[in-house]
Amino acid sequence: MKSLREIKGGVCAPLGFRAGGIHCGIRKNKDKKDFALILSDVPCAAAGVFTSNLVKGAPVVVAARNLQNGKAQAIICNSGNANTCNKDGIAVAEKMCGLAADIAGIPADDVIVASTGVIGVPLDIAPMEGAIGDLYASLGDNSDAAAEAIMTTDTVPKSVAVEFEVGGKVCRMGAIAKGVGMICPNMATTLIFITTDVKISSAMLKKALSEDVKKSFNMVSIDGDQSTNDTCCILANGLAGNDCIEADGADFTALKRALGYCTVKLSRMIAKDGEGATKLIECNVSGARSVKMARGVARAVIKSSLVKAAMFGADANWGRVLCAIGYSGEAVDPDKIDVSFRSAAGDLPVCKGGSGVPFDEDYAKSVLSCDEVQININLNLGRNKASAWGCDLTYDYVKINGDYRT
Amino acid sequence: MKSLREIKGGVCAPLGFRAGGIHCGIRKNKDKKDFALILSDVPCAAAGVFTSNLVKGAPVVVAARNLQNGKAQAIICNSGNANTCNKDGIAVAEKMCGLAADIAGIPADDVIVASTGVIGVPLDIAPMEGAIGDLYASLGDNSDAAAEAIMTTDTVPKSVAVEFEVGGKVCRMGAIAKGVGMICPNMATTLIFITTDVKISSAMLKKALSEDVKKSFNMVSIDGDQSTNDTCCILANGLAGNDCIEADGADFTALKRALGYCTVKLSRMIAKDGEGATKLIECNVSGARSVKMARGVARAVIKSSLVKAAMFGADANWGRVLCAIGYSGEAVDPDKIDVSFRSAAGDLPVCKGGSGVPFDEDYAKSVLSCDEVQININLNLGRNKASAWGCDLTYDYVKINGDYRT
Numbered sequence: 088m089k090s091l092r093e094i095k096g097g098v099c100a101p102l103g104f105r106a107g108g109i110h111c112g113i114r115k116n117k118d119k120k121d122f123a124l125i126l127s128d129v130p131c132a133a134a135g136v137f138t139s140n141l142v143k144g145a146p147v148v149v150a151a152r153n154l155q156n157g158k159a160q161a162i163i164c165n166s167g168n169a170n171t172c173n174k175d176g177i178a179v180a181e182k183m184c185g186l187a188a189d190i191a192g193i194p195a196d197d198v199i200v201a202s203t204g205v206i207g208v209p210l211d212i213a214p215m216e217g218a219i220g221d222l223y224a225s226l227g228d229n230s231d232a233a234a235e236a237i238m239t240t241d242t243v244p245k246s247v248a249v250e251f252e253v254g255g256k257v258c259r260m261g262a263i264a265k266g267v268g269m270i271c272p273n274m275a276t277t278l279i280f281i282t283t284d285v286k287i288s289s290a291m292l293k294k295a296l297s298e299d300v301k302k303s304f305n306m307v308s309i310d311g312d313q314s315t316n317d318t319c320c321i322l323a324n325g326l327a328g329n330d331c332i333e334a335d336g337a338d339f340t341a342l343k344r345a346l347g348y349c350t351v352k353l354s355r356m357i358a359k360d361g362e363g364a365t366k367l368i369e370c371n372v373s374g375a376r377s378v379k380m381a382r383g384v385a386r387a388v389i390k391s392s393l394v395k396a397a398m399f400g401a402d403a404n405w406g407r408v409l410c411a412i413g414y415s416g417e418a419v420d421p422d423k424i425d426v427s428f429r430s431a432a433g434d435l436p437v438c439k440g441g442s443g444v445p446f447d448e449d450y451a452k453s454v455l456s457c458d459e460v461q462i463n464i465n466l467n468l469g470r471n472k473a474s475a476w477g478c479d480l481t482y483d484y485v486k487i488n489g490d491y492r493t
Numbered sequence: 494m495k496s497l498r499e500i501k502g503g504v505c506a507p508l509g510f511r512a513g514g515i516h517c518g519i520r521k522n523k524d525k526k527d528f529a530l531i532l533s534d535v536p537c538a539a540a541g542v543f544t545s546n547l548v549k550g551a552p553v554v555v556a557a558r559n560l561q562n563g564k565a566q567a568i569i570c571n572s573g574n575a576n577t578c579n580k581d582g583i584a585v586a587e588k589m590c591g592l593a594a595d596i597a598g599i600p601a602d603d604v605i606v607a608s609t610g611v612i613g614v615p616l617d618i619a620p621m622e623g624a625i626g627d628l629y630a631s632l633g634d635n636s637d638a639a640a641e642a643i644m645t646t647d648t649v650p651k652s653v654a655v656e657f658e659v660g661g662k663v664c665r666m667g668a669i670a671k672g673v674g675m676i677c678p679n680m681a682t683t684l685i686f687i688t689t690d691v692k693i694s695s696a697m698l699k700k701a702l703s704e705d706v707k708k709s710f711n712m713v714s715i716d717g718d719q720s721t722n723d724t725c726c727i728l729a730n731g732l733a734g735n736d737c738i739e740a741d742g743a744d745f746t747a748l749k750r751a752l753g754y755c756t757v758k759l760s761r762m763i764a765k766d767g768e769g770a771t772k773l774i775e776c777n778v779s780g781a782r783s784v785k786m787a788r789g790v791a792r793a794v795i796k797s798s799l800v801k802a803a804m805f806g807a808d809a810n811w812g813r814v815l816c817a818i819g820y821s822g823e824a825v826d827p828d829k830i831d832v833s834f835r836s837a838a839g840d841l842p843v844c845k846g847g848s849g850v851p852f853d854e855d856y857a858k859s860v861l862s863c864d865e866v867q868i869n870i871n872l873n874l875g876r877n878k879a880s881a882w883g884c885d886l887t888y889d890y891v892k893i894n895g896d897y898r899t
Contacts, residue, residue, distance in 0.1 A: 141827055142815045142818065142827045172844070172849060174848050206812035315819060392798070406612035410612075410720065410721050413548030413719075414545070414719040419547055442580050443579075480891055481891060482892070485887060485888050485891060
């Protein structure tokens, strides 16, 4: 990680990016921003990954189409309404692209669109038409305003930026995200918008993003449900002046490192801010025969409702961890599995070779009562590793998601 | 369903079966039975299906081995300790078989053994050795005592029995079950013990059971976690005097009907008594291109934490249903999906052709506030159907599963 350091500025940290976020009226609460725009001064290489849910939000369909040529220049996003399961959804998503394109003087197919919020309720374009002028006028070093405008039940805005070197040139990358939060009456949606001033081909940018999400956002689970609107996209405007990255090599590795730093940091923020969560759970699997095995085990453990509820109760219930490993679908050897819990309060081995080891309950409680807890699993079958992030299952999760929409 | 009717007696309803359940001392609470025995007067054709979790309880390993020859005569079971993830687990499970075999004068490999409760804590055979005499002496028409002795956090014992005809002979079938309940500090386990006096070959009995569980117990989900100890077994002692069922045909169909009646009834009981549950959720999928598709969709919906939390809140949040259908992995057409909710209070169409239809929120609340709610989905792609059962996700689920073991 030599020469990589965190900086301020979010998506505006890279050269040539401006952002803004305002209240346009989709939400009733005037204090809640609901309309965001991110704009590059120049056209960008661009890539995106989207939900694999067959029920897709209209913005996902339009954004994926606009990214097919590997370029874009702006991202427009609203919260408060997901524009999903509506008959006129595609037309409205296209109109949103048109609003950004007209005011910025760029082609409509260079705009990425995203929406998050209630589904099955038609999204009225009128508030956005009325507010696009104000939103455009607000553009500047306002990454935080954009981060706020895309929030739903997130309790904190999520942002990161780094400075790093590519071929001797100082480059920057920034990102904002919204996590898995319900908005009445809706489903969880993850949105991630990444900007960078690195010069890179569309093909290599797509490769970097596709590889990265397997290790970052695809390893986050709040409740196991997959949204209709999940979107992660990246714009690279090339203003850092590095030699264009067009193949594997040291420059590409430097970019991937920066990307991985940003996405894992956001993944942890998203997990920690899961609905009703009181703690971040990180599951680290080592000793797997393959990366696929490591990821499969880590995801099964992090998704288990029983493990999540035990973490809420600070209960060192390693049997539930073993149970989840056992149904992960991966060909583990139960008699070789070691499990320990770890936090700032210390390390707690609980299972060795598939059988329990004695531990002190008071100490266990202190380890599991921290606000970040690791579940460390060694499968003792090989040398591959993976990590996954999630949160505990709490009364508040049920409260948030059980409340009436009305 | 001609000629099939419910009767009393549970597993003792069929001719030639006795049962008992007592407190032997595995549990500290002397008022809680923890040791059960079911015995047939004569050897039985027998079959079982077990958890597919790679982390298997020792009793599962021993029971599966003893069932390999397709015969058995007794079932011995304890609650309070799952005898799982212990180094001496197999030896203890074999000793349990030996206790039943010695006192009943039958071969040890004709005994099916099961355990449910805490895992990773060695199971002491001593309390069972001391109590086997009392348990044997208690055998009689005591299905309810056995049903109580296998309970963990179940709030009610679960039992059913039916009378039906096979080839003109009156036959009986009975069953007891324990549902998905946590016992400190443990995982959910489903145990189902079925008895019948039908005469049938081992091969056909195994076929009937294997086909049936796909439509019954495999379609129940409380929290998506799969236990290490799940066991469903059936003993058929042939005392009804029908011509032995050795092939497909009307007699086999009659048996399967009786079996399906018992298993679906128990499935609904298990779902309704899910931890912390306030209501039974039944998801009925129709119009699927295949049975696999129908089952896949029904299971995805019934397992969704977001759907379950919405049901707790009596929130007609059909978007979450569509979302779960979309990530089920089945090739549905989102634009063809119809969804309605239904209960004793009425029918509530909420989605037609993938888009929302208007409904009255007060009426919706009354429909969803009943203690049994159907989620009815028509995929409009074919003629196949499936049903799945689950429960809502409540504060009490979190409380039960988050509490300290200590």
